Amino acid sequence: MTQPVLNYIGNFDATDSVVFTYVYLGSERSSANMLSIRENVGDSAPVYEQQQVIADKEHELPAGILQNGKAYLAKIKVKTGDNWSDWSGEIEFMCLDKPNIIFDTIDSSSFVYNDDVLMSALYTQAQGDTITNYQFKLYDQNHITINTYPVRVPATTATTRLSERVSNLIKGKLYYISLTVNTSHDINYTAEKQFTPQYIVPTISGVLQPLVVEDQGQVMMEMFLKQILGTPVKPFIPNRPTDSETYYTYYNNDYVVIPQDNPLMFTKLGMAKASDFIAKVWCMNILNGTFLDFAPELGNGIHIKFLKHDDYIVCEKSFGSLVSRTKSNIVEGLGLKEFYLYIKVKEFRIEMEIVLANS
Structure with a gap:
């Protein structure tokens, strides 16, 4: 037989x-x-x-x-x-146990924060099986292949850290990244992770624009604020229900007077992750004291306040009991003059420059 x-x-x-x-x-x-x-x-x-x-x-x-x-x-x-x-x-x-692959460039919310990312993955395997080669692939939201990257060999200095440069990502678009590893014991294993580029980079352009809604007795504040996917972000005025009468006064439908004890606030800006953004804020008749207040959530998270003095501005950044302060350039006789405040965040440092509007 x-x-x-x-x-x-x-x-x-x-x-x-x-x-x-x-x-x-x-x-x-x-x-x-x-x-x-x-x-x-x-x-x-x-x-x-x-x-x-x-x-x-x-x-x-x-x-x-x-x-x-x-x-x-x-x-x-x-x-x-x-x-x-x-x-x-x-x-x-x-x-042998299946390998474990963690895409550590992608955070717990499945976001990356740039359009050009060094996609990184950490490889482990219970029995210590080593990688002979690996390959990344990028897919769109329909799982159609966008890019198949070259087959690579792990660096001898980092055999469990696998990486690939992924470029030209579109903000707000859903992607999938896959990683296939081939091991010394002939295991072929593929892991996949979805992610979305979100660019947490708040920017402010133009001027603070008040829009009077006279029939409702309210003022609409527009700062031309852009954030991540165009997520709506609106001024938050503490201690004022949205349906109540305005706590601010205005003049000739053009200027809004923001009292010293009730500064204009913006919340949920993702300031902790923001880097290298520039804000340009047009100001006039600013009294000494707090006049801008940025916070991810009222009373929580990293808190950034801007305080005006006679001839300079101080940015105060606080988290819990830790407080750091940055001072702008000095402008003699600033007083209540009209000026532009330029704000630049570089990593964790905040830089400011005051430029008089008529200079």
Whole structure:
């Protein structure tokens, strides 16, 4: 009776079910097969030996039968009629845990904060299986391939840190990034993660624009504030319900008077992550004291206040009990004059410059 041949099978995770296939060229059709698996140590006894009645030339090994971290030998025999064939030759394989891949460039909210990102992933594997090569792929929101990056070999100085430069990302668009690794023990594994570029870079351009809504007794404040996806951000006036009468006074539908004890506030700006943005704020008749107040949430998070003095402005940045202060340039006789305040944030430093409007 013809002997079957068990096909090669790659190393796999024992927590997954796996299908073994074989070749049988006998004149009669096989009606069943028996798979036998033992540890690859001496004359070990089988840890799995089961018959499956199936005409197809395959045998499915259920999940959880074997143990990861061990090497095994497998053989198979087939049944035709009432007779069993001889065992096939044994093939060797290993059971290894699936690799674990963490895309650490993508934060817990699935955001990245630039249009050009060095996509980085951290690789680990329980049995210490090393990577021979890897490859990143970028997909759009429909899982259509945008870019297939070259196959790369890990750097000898960082064998578990895998990276690829991903450029020309569009803000607000959903992407998928995949990473396929091939290991020294012939494991081919792919991990995938979705992400969205969000560019947390608040910018203010133009002037503070008041719009009087006379029939409601309110003033609409527009700062031309742009943030991430164009997410609506509006001035928040503390201690004033949105449906109440305005706490501010205005003159000739052009100027809004912001009292010293009730500064204009903007919330939820993502200031902790913002970097290298410029704000240009047009000001006039500014009394000494706080006149701008930026905070991610009222009373919480990193708090940034701007306080005017006779001839300069101080930015006060606080988080809990920690407070840092930055001083602008000095403008003699600033007083209540009309001026532009330029604000630049570079990493965690805030720089300011006062420029008189008529200079």
